[in-house]
Amino acid sequence: MALIRAILSRLAGTAVTLIGVAVIVFVVIRVVPGNPIAMMLPPGATEDDIARLTARYGFDKSIPEQFVIWAQGVFQGDFGTSITARQPVLDLVLGRLPATLELSLLALAIAVTAGGTMAVLGTLWRGTPAEGAVDVAAGMSLSVPDFLWGLVLILLFGVIWPVFQISGRVSPALDLPFTTNFYLIESVLRLRFDITRDLLAHMILPSLALAIPLAAIIAQLLKQSLKEVMHLDYATLARTKGYSETHVILREALPNAILPTLTLVGVQFTFLIGGTVIIERLFSYEGLGNMAIDAVINRDLPLIQGIVILFAVLFTAVNLMVDLTYAALNPRLRHG
Amino acid sequence: MGNLRLILPGIWLSVLVVAAVFAPWLAPHDPLAQDLFLGRMPPVWVAGAEPGYWLGTDSLGRDVLSRMMFAGRIALVVAVVAGTCACLVGATLGVLAGFLRGWVDMVISRLVDIWMAFPPVLFAILLVAVLGPGLWTIVIAVVVIDWTRFARVVRAEAMAQGAMDYVASAQVAGRTRGATMMAEILPNVAPTILVLLTLEMGIAVIVEAILSFVNLSISTDDPTWGGMIAEGRTSIHQAGGCWCSRWQRFS
Numbered sequence: 001m002a003l004i005r006a007i008l009s010r011l012a013g014t015a016v017t018l019i020g021v022a023v024i025v026f027v028v029i030r031v032v033p034g035n036p037i038a039m040m041l042p043p044g045a046t047e048d049d050i051a052r053l054t055a056r057y058g059f060d061k062s063i064p065e066q067f068v069i070w071a072q073g074v075f076q077g078d079f080g081t082s083i084t085a086r087q088p089v090l091d092l093v094l095g096r097l098p099a100t101l102e103l104s105l106l107a108l109a110i111a112v113t114a115g116g117t118m119a120v121l122g123t124l125w126r127g128t129p130a131e132g133a134v135d136v137a138a139g140m141s142l143s144v145p146d147f148l149w150g151l152v153l154i155l156l157f158g159v160i161w162p163v164f165q166i167s168g169r170v171s172p173a174l175d176l177p178f179t180t181n182f183y184l185i186e187s188v189l190r191l192r193f194d195i196t197r198d199l200l201a202h203m204i205l206p207s208l209a210l211a212i213p214l215a216a217i218i219a220q221l222l223k224q225s226l227k228e229v230m231h232l233d234y235a236t237l238a239r240t241k242g243y244s245e246t247h248v249i250l251r252e253a254l255p256n257a258i259l260p261t262l263t264l265v266g267v268q269f270t271f272l273i274g275g276t277v278i279i280e281r282l283f284s285y286e287g288l289g290n291m292a293i294d295a296v297i298n299r300d301l302p303l304i305q306g307i308v309i310l311f312a313v314l315f316t317a318v319n320l321m322v323d324l325t326y327a328a329l330n331p332r333l334r335h336g
Numbered sequence: 337m338g339n340l341r342l343i344l345p346g347i348w349l350s351v352l353v354v355a356a357v358f359a360p361w362l363a364p365h366d367p368l369a370q371d372l373f374l375g376r377m378p379p380v381w382v383a384g385a386e387p388g389y390w391l392g393t394d395s396l397g398r399d400v401l402s403r404m405m406f407a408g409r410i411a412l413v414v415a416v417v418a419g420t421c422a423c424l425v426g427a428t429l430g431v432l433a434g435f436l437r438g439w440v441d442m443v444i445s446r447l448v449d450i451w452m453a454f455p456p457v458l459f460a461i462l463l464v465a466v467l468g469p470g471l472w473t474i475v476i477a478v479v480v481i482d483w484t485r486f487a488r489v490v491r492a493e494a495m496a497q498g499a500m501d502y503v504a505s506a507q508v509a510g511r512t513r514g515a516t517m518m519a520e521i522l523p524n525v526a527p528t529i530l531v532l533l534t535l536e537m538g539i540a541v542i543v544e545a546i547l548s549f550v551n552l553s554i555s556t557d558d559p560t561w562g563g564m565i566a567e568g569r570t571s572i573h574q575a576g577g578c579w580c581s582r583w584q585r586f587s
Contacts, residue, residue, distance in 0.1 A: 013449070020450035028466055145542050147549075274455040278546050292458050293550055296465045304462065312453040 080302035100287035107210035115218025141216035225257035266322030418478035426486025434494025
């Protein structure tokens with residue numbers, strides 16, 4: 001019962017947050033100097049034309065009035081029409097969402113695998129110089145942000161030793177027989193591994209840039225938690241039973257040490273999604289973030305609004321899932 | 337080993353700061369002077385370099401070393417001013433929320449929640465688009481997006497300190513809540529704030545680089561690290577030199 005009440009109050013909080021985001025972004029982008037309509041018309045347009053088109057997009061009304069009209073549309077699944085692309089915002093945004101999701105999830109998978117491996121190896125080698133090497137590697141990876149990792153990777157694997165693609169999502173020459181925009185997933189499902197390879201060659205560098213700092217955080221925290229439980233009685237008991245050190249770490253220590261890391265990964269995953277904005281720009285990857293920056297530069301107000309809100313929904317959804325997972329895994333919270 | 341880990345970055349940081357502060361006297365060339373006959377020269381240790389241009393030149397024949405030194409000035413100003421302002425705003429709100437609790441805490445925490453739901457880079461780019469390009473816009477953008485970092489941590493810290501016995505005893509001794517906050521809570525959260533501030537300065541430099549990179553910060557002629565990276569990137573895509581990007585890494 002307590003859990004259900006906690007979930008309900010959490011959902012209400014999420015709704016308030018999303019409304020807050022919508023209001024702030026709505027007001028902020030409307031105080032931008034420069035009429036977005038005047039920018040989209042050719043230079044010869046008359047005042048009359050500008051006024052008519054401004055009225056059609058509703059920009060002649062007051063900001064609260066515009067907000068009410070926009071909010072009414074949102075409840076009917078209508079997020080307005082993009083000024084530059086002249087298509088429904090919802091279609092544009094949902095069309096790009098799979099690209100960003102695939103990139104973020106690939107980065108998350110890399111970060112968890114690499115960070116987890118580093119933590120386990122560091123624990124296995126504790127007290128040796130190899131452990132120091134793991135610590136230094138994690139510390140260094142952590143001190144460089146994703147944006148700079150992107151540049152380093154472009155330089156290393158795009159210029160000096162060009163084995164990967166540094167721009168775009170897929171080679172334009174490829175014919176894509178896909179019905180969804182989840183190219184990576186669909187190429188695997190349709191067994192078109194030639195396309196999977198091409199996609200991965202494009203995605204590996206941007207996802208690495210996003211993954212390296214997160215992998216370092218995971219390695220540091222998980223190693224710390226593992227070290228703490230390795231001294232406990234049940235670990236010693238397993239050791240006296242004759243289990244190997246690797247078995248003790250993976251089977252006995254890991255399940256008990258993983259909770260703080262899981263929480264942290266959830267929180268950090270939202271930062272990672274936020275990081276896709278600039279990483280996608282850096283690698284000319286056709287995802288949401290790249291579209292967002294174009295939308296800001298072109299003053300495409302309805303599109304900016306749609307993208308920011310979609311990001312906010314993603315963030316709050318991830319946070320909500322983290323809280324629920326935490327409640328499910330932690331008995332103290334479940335009965336609290 | 338521990339000493340070396342402290343001294344080496346310290347020396348490197350001092351070199352960067354000195355180079356940035358004294359750029360007008362130290363820089364070998366005018367960072368804006370173009371020489372179209374000397375475009376895209378490599379650094380001195382590569383064959384075919386032009387003497388006097390230590391790190392080579394960019395596509396317009398401007399000296400990369402001089403531009404980096406002048407760009408460092410902007411990075412330095414952003415780091416110090418924006419970092420300090422974000423710290424002041426965030427820490428104040430954090431202490432207020434963490435110590436006073438009640439409705440103050442509710443309002444501030446809700447604001448932080450809303451802020452955390454924005455993608456930070458996109459938010460910064462939006463702000464710069466709204467306020468128009470310029471050095472002070474970047475400072476404002478950094479403060480607006482990053483005050484939450486201080487507010488969250490300081491709030492938690494102030495809450496923990498507020499539960500301590502010495503705070504209760506100060507209250508019993510007849511101090512007002514405001515006086516307790518200034519005299520007891522603030523000195524005890526100060527170390528946390530200081531650590532966050534040093535981190536924030538690094539973040540501010542990166543945000544500045546990102547904003548210049550997407551071409552939204554200072555006027556395009558003035559050198560910034562991010563702008564130079566963007567230019568170097570274009571050159572890479574034109575299969576040209578990559579000296580700009582390569583050098584940026586070390587900064």
